[in-house]
Amino acid sequence: MTVEMTAQDFWNLFQQFASLSLLGVGGSITSVPEMQRYLVDETHWLTDLQFTSSIAIAQASPGPNILFVALMGWNVGLNAGGGLASGTSAWTLGLLGVLATLVGIMLPSSLLTYNATRWAHRNRDMQAVKAFKTGMAPIVIALLICTGWLLTAAHHQAARDWPLWVLTAGATLLVWRTKLHMLWMLGAGALLGGLGIV
Amino acid sequence: MKETPNSTSAHSELTRPQSKTELFTTFSKMALKGFGGVLAVVQLDLVDRKRWMTQTQFVEEWSVAQIMPGPNVVNLCLMIGGRYFGIQGAMAALAGLICIPLVLVLALAILFGGVSDSPYAQGALRGMGAVAAGLITATGLKLTHALPHNAMGLGACVLFAVLTFVGVGLLRLPLAWVLLGLGSLACGFAYYKLARATLSEKTGSQT
Numbered sequence: 372m373t374v375e376m377t378a379q380d381f382w383n384l385f386q387q388f389a390s391l392s393l394l395g396v397g398g399s400i401t402s403v404p405e406m407q408r409y410l411v412d413e414t415h416w417l418t419d420l421q422f423t424s425s426i427a428i429a430q431a432s433p434g435p436n437i438l439f440v441a442l443m444g445w446n447v448g449l450n451a452g453g454g455l456a457s458g459t460s461a462w463t464l465g466l467l468g469v470l471a472t473l474v475g476i477m478l479p480s481s482l483l484t485y486n487a488t489r490w491a492h493r494n495r496d497m498q499a500v501k502a503f504k505t506g507m508a509p510i511v512i513a514l515l516i517c518t519g520w521l522l523t524a525a526h527h528q529a530a531r532d533w534p535l536w537v538l539t540a541g542a543t544l545l546v547w548r549t550k551l552h553m554l555w556m557l558g559a560g561a562l563l564g565g566l567g568i569v
Numbered sequence: 570m571k572e573t574p575n576s577t578s579a580h581s582e583l584t585r586p587q588s589k590t591e592l593f594t595t596f597s598k599m600a601l602k603g604f605g606g607v608l609a610v611v612q613l614d615l616v617d618r619k620r621w622m623t624q625t626q627f628v629e630e631w632s633v634a635q636i637m638p639g640p641n642v643v644n645l646c647l648m649i650g651g652r653y654f655g656i657q658g659a660m661a662a663l664a665g666l667i668c669i670p671l672v673l674v675l676a677l678a679i680l681f682g683g684v685s686d687s688p689y690a691q692g693a694l695r696g697m698g699a700v701a702a703g704l705i706t707a708t709g710l711k712l713t714h715a716l717p718h719n720a721m722g723l724g725a726c727v728l729f730a731v732l733t734f735v736g737v738g739l740l741r742l743p744l745a746w747v748l749l750g751l752g753s754l755a756c757g758f759a760y761y762k763l764a765r766a767t768l769s770e771k772t773g774s775q776t
Contacts, residue, residue: 393638422682431697432668432677435607437640441671442678455682465771469614469671471626480639481647485659488633488648490667506756507632508719509726510748512712512731514635515608519706520738535699546609547710556700557604564696565689 374416376451376464381471384416384447384537388440388475391485406443417445436477519543534569584620585653589661592650595619596665601673604701607642607666609708621649628715636748642666720762721755729755 387409391402394557403426409418417425425446429439452461491500523539526532542556563569586592595713603610608631615621622630634644643663650662685688716726729751735746 386592401602423680427694427698428678428681429674430701431604431694432602432670432674433602434674435603435640435642435666437643438667438670438674444673445675445678455679463603465675469675473667474675478645481638481643481663484634484637484639484644484649485651485656486657487637489651490650491633492652498760498763498767503756504629504632505720505763506729506759507636507752508628509716509721509730510733510751510755511632511635512628512709513702514711514732514737515712516706516742517734517738519702519704519709520734522702522705524738526699532587535695535739536698538696538705539706542700543706543710544703546707553602553604553609553700553704557697557702559702560696560698561693562696565693567688567692569690569696569699 372418372421372450373453374447376416376447380414380451380506384444384468385471385475388472391480394480410443410447416450417443421446421450431557437473440476441469441473444468444470447472460462489521531552538563538569570714576592582620584623584731586619586621586658589654589658590648592654592686593665596646596650596662597669600666600670604697604704608645609704611645612708612711614712615649624712625718626713636752672771720766721759725755725758 379429388406391405394402397412407422411419411422425442426439429442432438436445445465445468448463448465449455449461451468452464455461491503494500519539523536526535534560541558545551545556546553560569586595599610599614600616611680612627616624630645630648631641634641634648637644643666646662646666647659649660650660652658654661681690713730716730717723719726721729732751733747736742736751736757772773
């Protein structure tokens with residue numbers, strides 16, 4: 372897929388992700404529907420498949436999940452440059468896309484977080500700061516368990532997906548109760564999936 | 570004062586990063602080990618291996634990282650880097666977290682572009698996704714060990730945790746509502762409990 376993009380479009384891409392940055396409370400994964408609306412439905416810079424595979428590949432790759440945003444920028448740039456086969460120009464535009472989306476999504480929130488948390492640390496003996504940390508602890512722990520639950524619940528066809536649930540439950544127990552290295556478990560997951568068992 | 574992992578005895582066993590280079594390499598290593606999200610590895614490495622912080626401190630930092638806008642792990646690494654070496658430390662930790670994984674994910678995208686139609690590749694992604702979901706859940710379960718030390722009391726903690734799970738996981742309410750609603754309730758209750766603890770401490774020391 373090829374799209375026409377001007378310098379102004381890359382700037383708009385940056386601005387769009389920068390404006391999502393401060394809305395991403397609880398992780399940028401919560402802004403995914405908005406990103407899809409903009410990149411796929413409104414501007415047609417990405418196909419639906421490119422959009423969803425950006426997320427899946429970022430999850431299969433080591434590193435913070437936020438890199439799915441970089442892959443979206445990369446794919447937008449590649450589309451603008453006429454695809455990977457077009458060589459250097461496409462690569463350059465791809466990297467420009469990465470810069471626009473990744474810096475856009477991280478810069479505003481990082482500036483805010485850095486300054487706010489410095490303040491909170493200097494005032495860590497203040498009753499309100501202590502109360503915030505004490506009160507939020509059970510909620511953020513529950514949110515973490517929720518994230519795992521929601522990722523599993525996305526596969527909701529019991530007849531087809533039950534082996535997947537067993538795999539998730541098994542991985543949960545192993546990570547929780549043993550010190551087995553997670554690379555082994557991910558490898559096992561990839562193998563079971565690749566062979567079509569789960 | 571009640572004995573918590575925050576007290577001085579636990580502090581003496583803690584270490585700290587020696588340089589910005591150590592921040593960079595530590596976060597690089599954690600990022601590279603972190604499939605399906607880095608948080609599980611960050612908890613394991615910073616608390617259990619590096620001993621830069623206790624389990625309770627980790628949950629506290631994590632709460633702040635979670636409530637601030639932006640990717641949680643990015644926030645956490647800015648906070649930890651900034652704590653020890655200011656803005657330069659924050660940049661070093663962030664660079665460690667992002668740089669090498671970014672190169673890898675681009676390489677993977679290019680490779681996957683060639684095999685994306687293969688059912689094997691799609692199956693492998695599916696299987697790894699299921700393991701990653703278990704990883705995240707297990708990290709949450711591990712962190713529950715910090716809750717008995719919470720000043721609100723275990724009962725209140727369990728109640729807030731269950732309500733959060735029902736709200737976000739089952740009813741699918743917007744996260745912002747849950748954080749604002751349950752969050753302010755929990756913080757208000759914690760403020761009340763902490764204030765009462767301080768008060769009884771004062772009256773206790775007078776007698």
